[in-house]
Amino acid sequence: MMPVYLTHVDTGRNMARFYTMRVQPTLFGECAVVREWGRIGKGGQVRETQHTTPQEAQAFAAQILRQKVRKGYKIM
Structure with missing residues (x-):
């Protein structure tokens, strides 16, 4: 797995x-x-x-990635 960088920005909630x-x-x-x-x-x-x-490490990372995308994070 390549390094992954995610962001979640919501200016209305002052979230970055x-x-x-x-x-x-x-x-x-x-x-x-x-x-x-x-x-x-x-x-x-x-x-x-x-x-x-x-x-095992790849499976764990993929699980975390799915959770973050579901919460609104975008892959950069």
Whole structure:
């Protein structure tokens, strides 16, 4: 999976959020899904989840992507 950059902007609610996600290998032969989110133009929070196989990491990332798109995020 290529790195994904999502945004959700709603000027009426003063909302300008971003969400990034990427799958990358770890030093121990596993895969990690690294996610970062926050307000556009500001530093965000980062969370990394470990997965034993690349397929498991891809499935997890795809699930998160579907959830974000359902909530109104747009893929940039």
